Structure formats: C-alpha cells, structure tokens
Amino acid sequence: VHLNHLLNNAIEAINPYAIQKDVNINVHADQDIYVNADPNDIEIVMNNLISNAVKYNKDKGTVDVYLEKKKDEIEMIFQDTGIGMNEDEKSKLFTEFFRVKSEKTKKISGSGLGLSIVKRIIDLYNGQIRVDSKPDKGSTFFVKIPVK
Ligand SMILES: Nc1ncnc2c1ncn2[C@@H]1O[C@H](COP(=O)(O)OP(=O)(O)O)[C@@H](O)[C@H]1O
Ligand SMILES: [Mg+2]
Numbered sequence: 001v002h003l004n005h006l007l008n009n010a011i012e013a014i015n016p017y018a019i020q021k022d023v024n025i026n027v028h029a030d031q032d033i034y035v036n037a038d039p040n041d042i043e044i045v046m047n048n049l050i051s052n053a054v055k056y057n058k059d060k061g062t063v064d065v066y067l068e069k070k071k072d073e074i075e076m077i078f079q080d081t082g083i084g085m086n087e088d089e090k091s092k093l094f095t096e097f098f099r100v101k102s103e104k105t106k107k108i109s110g111s112g113l114g115l116s117i118v119k120r121i122i123d124l125y126n127g128q129i130r131v132d133s134k135p136d137k138g139s140t141f142f143v144k145i146p147v148k
Helices: 003-020 039-055 087-092 114-124
Strands: 024-029 062-069 073-080 128-134 138-146
Touching: 003 024, 003 039, 003 062, 003 073, 039 062, 039 073, 039 114, 039 138, 087 128, 114 128
Parallel strands: 024 062
Antiparallel strands: 062 073, 073 138, 128 138
16 A cells, blocks of 8 residues: 555545644655555554544644655654643553543543554554653654565
C-alpha cells in the first residue's frame, strides 16, 4: 500500500473537524513510501491516531505527521500540541474502553476502543507503537512497521 496516499485520505477525513478547532495539520513525508499491508488496516491506524491528535488537541493547536522510510521498517509519527497525559493514563491507553475522564475531556466523545484496535493491528504486523506525552504539552505516537 502507498502510505502517502492513505495519509492524505486520513487527513481529508478529519479536516472538517480540524478546521472547526482551528488545528493545523502539517505533513513531513518521504516520497512514495510503500509497505506490505492491508490498506484497511493502515487506514484504521492512521484515522485513529490523526483523529485523536485533533480531538485531544487545544484550539489553534498543531498536528505534525511524519512518514519515514528506514532500512527495514517504516515509521509514522503523530505529534500533537494537545492536553497530553500523565504516566498513569499513558499506561492504560491501549486498554479496551479506557478513556481519560477529566474536565478537559468531558465534552469529547469516543468509545475508548480506537487505540486498542490500533495496537492489535500493529502487533499483527510485528510492529511497535509507543507514546511520549506530557500533560498540557502534548503527545507523540511512534509507530514502526517492518517493510516485509
Ligand atoms: N493524542 C492524545 N492526546 C491525549 N489523550 C489521548 C490521545 N489519544 C488518546 N488519548 C486518550 O486515550 C483514550 C483512549 O483513546 P482511544 O482508544 O482512541 O479512544 P477514544 O478516542 O474513542 O476515546 C482517549 O479517550 C483519551 O483519553
Ligand atoms: Mg480515538
């Protein structure tokens, strides 16, 4: 699958919401990156991570997406300037139905399933996902998938 193409679709899908929140999405991508995968799987991963980066951002915030081709793997990075998470929240992030409940998240809707599904898909491809996050600073999700 052509990652750049799928990324553009994912950004297009979230764009109305990004405009509403005045969140700017920047793409930093190597050209024409391909990976051996089911496009539906990659679409689910990208849609979830980009929608979270917009949803849990602050108004007028920024999302930076990086697509990089390494020797044996591709890396996708989704960085936001949003509400972030503390260590405890971070540790529960990939659990089914887990959602942070706070003053900042109470008006944001969701199922708490997105990241658990993302994690399962990444595992299926023998990839890795990890997150860096700081409360009120933002979060960065790093996804690596082997090329073959
Ligand atoms: N980029 C992010 N910044 C801050 N919190 C996040 C981010 N992504 C996910 N979270 C937290 O992790 C929870 C689980 O995410 P997810 O599984 O995608 O479920 P949902 O978005 O449906 O709530 C979210 O409810 C939110 O509390
Ligand atoms: Mg989500």
